[in-house]
Amino acid sequence: MSKFGELIDANVPVLLDFYADWNEQSIAMHPVLRDVAAALGDKGKVIKIDVDKNKELSQALRIKGLPTLMIYKKGEMVWRQSGEQDANTLISLLRDYLV
Structure with missing residues (x-):
């Protein structure tokens, strides 16, 4: 859990x-998350x-449903x-929390 604290802090x-690799919705999110990461660059993780x-x-x-997405700041x-x-929704949400 200490590593988790470091990740979110x-x-x-x-x-x-x-x-989970066996969950279809999780798999469908992979390209979306790549797009989000590319759009954020070093301004988010x-x-x-x-x-x-x-x-x-x-x-x-x-965590009950998959995927579960969380934003920490x-x-x-x-x-x-x-x-x-x-992707657009996630990018918009993340930009709301940029410094």
Whole structure:
């Protein structure tokens, strides 16, 4: 969990994608998240977290639906949504939290 704290304690917005390789909606989000990361550049981070490899963290954060997307800013969760999202919506949300 200490590594998770380091991931989310950034001055830039951090988009977390809790996913599973066996989940169709998670797979559909891969190109969307690539587009989001490219649009943000170094002004934000996009981090994918495999729920099967990170069961303790997934349980602690009560991940139920996949994908679950969260935005953190300076260690605080500022947005959370389950299900597919489009790139423009995510980019807009992340830009709201830029320094």
